[in-house]
Amino acid sequence: MAASNQVAFRQLGRSGARVSTLCLGAMNFGNRTEEKDSIEIVHRFLDAGLNFIDTANVYSRGVSESHVGKAIKDRRDKVFLATKVHGRMGDGPNDQGNSRVHIVKQVDESLKRLQTDYIDLYWIHRPDANTPIDETLRTLDYLVNQGKVRYIGLSTFPAWQTMEAIAVSERMNLERFVAEQPPYNLFDRSIEEEVVPVCQKYGLGIMPWGPLAEGWLTGAYRKNKPFPADTRIGRKNLDPNAGYIVERLNAIEALMPIAEEKGATLSQLALAWMIQQPGVTSPIIGPRTMQQLEDNLGALNVELNSDDLKRIDDVLPPKTRLGGKRHWE
Template sequence: MTEYRPFGRTGVQVSPLCLGAMMFGSQFNPDHDDSIRIIHRALDSGINFVDTADVYSQGESETIVGKALAGGRRDDVVLATKFHGGMGEGVNHRGNSRRWIVQEVENSLRRLGTDWIDLYQVHRPEPGTDIDETLGALSDLVHQGKIRYFGTSTYQPSEIVEAQWTAQRRGRERPVSEQPPYSMLVRGIEREMLPVAQSYGLAVIPWSPLAGGWLSGRYRKGAEQPASSRAALQGNRFDIGAEENAAKLAAADALAELADEAGLSLVRLALAFVLEHPAITSAIIGPRTMEQLETQLGADEIKLSQDVLDRIDEIVPPGTNLTQRDNGYVPPSLSDAALRRRTR
C-alpha cells in the first residue's frame, strides 16, 4: 500500500514515486493510446503525482496527460507542469518573463484540459530576468486560481535562497518546491541544495533517479553500447567508450554488482536510494514503455540496510557528481568565458 508523503509544508500529500511524462509524445513514444495505458497503470498502482512540461514533444506530452486524466481522474491527481524552454520561433516564446508566463500558462491549461495546475514550475533559472518579475507573475496566477502552487527546477542553492527572500520582502507567494537532478551517480545536491531546501521546508522532487538510464542495468563494463532513445539525441552523454564517462561506467558496474548482492535489480536499488534521503519528497520516474514502468513500481516499499547505503557511499562519495554534464544546468558564470575574464 502506498504511503503518501507531505509535499513540503503545503498540506498536500503525494506518492513517493511521481510519474514523469517526458517520454510521452513524438520525441520518444508517439503512441497516445499506449502512453495513456501507462499513465492509467501508474495511477491504478497508487501514484497520484504526475509531472510534465510544455517543451516535452512541444506540448504533445501535456496533451496526452490531459487525455489520460479526462473522465473523472483529474481531481485525484496532483498535476505538475513547467515553463521556460522555447515553444516556437518567436524570440519571446520562452523564458521567465511575465509576458511569457501569462501567455504560456493558458496554453498548458488548454493542452492539459484542466482549469487549474497544481504545481507550475520554472524549468530553469534565467539570470537575465529579475526574479521578482517571475515571482510576481506566478503569484498573480495563484491569486487567479489558475495554479495552486509554484516551484523551481535545477536552481542553485543561492538562487533558491534569493527566491525565498525576494518573496518575503516583496510580498509575493513563495516557491514551495525544487526539482533537481539526483541519483547514485549524481549526488552534488547533497552538499548544499538539499540542506537549503530542508531549511525552507521545500518539497524536493528529483528528476533522473536512474541517471538517464545509466542505472538501468544495461551499462556494464565489457558490454556493447546499449541502444537508447536518449543516446540518439545526446550521444556523448551516453557513450560508454568516452573518456569523460569512464568513472560513471565504473560506478554503474560496481553498483550493479552491489544490487545483485542485495537481491535487487539496479533500478530498484537506485530508486530506493533516492527515496532514503530525508529531504526527498517524491522521485520522478520516466518510463517510455509499460515494461519499464513495471520494473519501477514498488521501489518505494524497499528499505535499504545501513550496510548497503555505506557501500553506495564508498562507490560514489556523498556530494559527488561524476560528470559536469549531468548537472542539468551550467550557470553562465561557468559556461560563458567572458564572465570570468577582465576586458582589456
C-alpha cells in the same frame, strides 16, 4: 513486483499537500511514446495508488501535456498535476523565458492541453537572467490568486538563486516556492553540497529528475560489453575508455551485488536509495514503456537498511559527480 501495497505519501515541502513517493514524468510522451501507450502508462501509475504526475509545455511542444490531459480527464481529482514554463514555445521575442507576458500566455495554453481548470504545481523550468525574479514571482502570485495555479516550484536553480527567490517572496509578501526539481542521482550527488541544505532549511520539497542518470543506472550498460545500440547512451557513440565512463562502469559492477541481494534490479536499487535521501520527496521517473514503468514501481518494495546505504556510499560517496558540469554551470 506489485507496488500498491508499499505506496506512501509525503508532504510537499512546507505546504499541506501530499504527494506519492514516486512522480511520473511525461517527457517521453509524444516523442518516443505514442498517445495510446502514454495513456496506458498514466492509468497504470494511478491504479497502483500513486498520484503525482509531472510534464512540461516544451515536451514535444505541448504534445506531452495533451497526452496527459486525455489520460486524466476522468480522474482529475485523483491526480496531483505539475507542469512547467520557461522554454521556447514559438518564434517571437516573448515566446520563452520567465516574463509576465510569457507566463500568462503559457499557463492558459497548458490548461487547455491538460483539459483542466487548475495546475497543482507550476514549475519555473529554468532561471532567466533577463527577467527580474520579482516580476516572475508577482506573476505566479497573480496566478495563484486567480485559482489557475495552487503551488509553485522551481527547477534546476542553483542554491543562490533559490535563496534569492525566497528572500524576495518574503520581502514582498508574494507566494513562496514550495519545491525544487534538481538533477540528482548516484552518479551526480553534487546538489548535496548546497541545494539540499537550502531546501531543507526553507521548506522546499525536492523532486529529483534524472534519478537513473539517462539510463546508466538501469543495468543496461556493463563493463567489457558493447553499449546496446538502441539505447540513449548507445546512440551517443561515447568512447568506452573515457575516464568518467570507466568510473561509471566500475561503480555499476560494485552496485550490482547489492541489488541482487535485495532481489532488485539496478534501477530499483537506485530509486529506492533516492527515496531515502535527506530532503527528497519524490524522484521523477520517466518510463518510455509499460515494462519500464513496472520495473520502476518495483522500487517501492525495496527496503534499504543503514548497512545497505553505507555500502552504496562506499561505492559512490556523498557529493560525487562522475563526469560533466552541473546543469547551472
